[in-house]
Amino acid sequence: MRNPTALLAAVGLAALLIGCSKPASQTETAEAPEASEATEVQEVGEEDKLKMLASLPAPYNAADMENGKRKFALCRSCHTVAEGGPNMTGPNLYGIFGHKAGAHEGYAYSEALKAAGYVWDGANLDQWIADPKSMLPGNKMTFMGVKDAKDRTDIIAYLMVETGAAKSESD
Numbered sequence: 050m051r052n053p054t055a056l057l058a059a060v061g062l063a064a065l066l067i068g069c070s071k072p073a074s075q076t077e078t079a080e081a082p083e084a085s086e087a088t089e090v091q092e093v094g095e096e097d098k099l100k101m102l103a104s105l106p107a108p109y110n111a112a113d114m115e116n117g118k119r120k121f122a123l124c125r126s127c128h129t130v131a132e133g134g135p136n137m138t139g140p141n142l143y144g145i146f147g148h149k150a151g152a153h154e155g156y157a158y159s160e161a162l163k164a165a166g167y168v169w170d171g172a173n174l175d176q177w178i179a180d181p182k183s184m185l186p187g188n189k190m191t192f193m194g195v196k197d198a199k200d201r202t203d204i205i206a207y208l209m210v211e212t213g214a215a216k217s218e219s220d
């Protein structure tokens with residue numbers, strides 16, 4: 050009775066095949082639910098995120114995602130991370146790793162960032178969020194920086210997972 054649809058089909062088929070059908074009497078009392086189970090999960094679960102974290106290069110694979118998520122609160126007022134998320138004061142950050150800086154569609158970057166020629170990775174993002182102003186004078190990310198190196202690593206790992214840079218094993 051695990052599959053009510055197949056069962057109903059089997060009963061129907063049995064009725065058609067008069068003379069050689071097996072009795073389906075044992076199943077007729079079942080109050081089989083009609084609706085198929087809606088067990089498919091749309092969003093990536095926490096377990097998948099931990100797998101993605103583990104797949105990152107060191108030191109990000111050993112980062113504290115929870116702390117990264119908490120500390121990303123410092124960035125959230127200006128940045129969204131989800132695919133297709135809106136630009137706010139700062140650009141949407143989906144897909145930044147491995148991509149050219151200053152290139153997110155529909156966002157008006159400073160000339161400084163457009164001309165910087167960075168391709169974002171863990172190392173230069175670490176410098177950027179430590180002190181954007183001294184890394185690139187003339188950029189317009191008015192942010193005082195994250196002083197704690199561990200917090201930066203955790204934020205970057207969180208970002209890698211949330212912005213599509215890490216893949217879950219099932220992908």
Ligand code: HEC
Nearest residue numbers: 123124127138139150151152158159162178188189190192
């Ligand atoms: C006060 C708003 C603000 C905060 C807070 C802020 N940012 Fe930004 N961010 C910006 C702006 C504005 C830019 C665009 C800079 C430019 O064009 O010069 C930017 C640019 C960036 C870029 C470059 C994006 C690209 O497409 O090249 C990254 C990466 C980034 N921010 C990450 C962060 C992270 C991580 C934090 C938190 C630790 C953070 N930002 C906090 C406003 C902010």
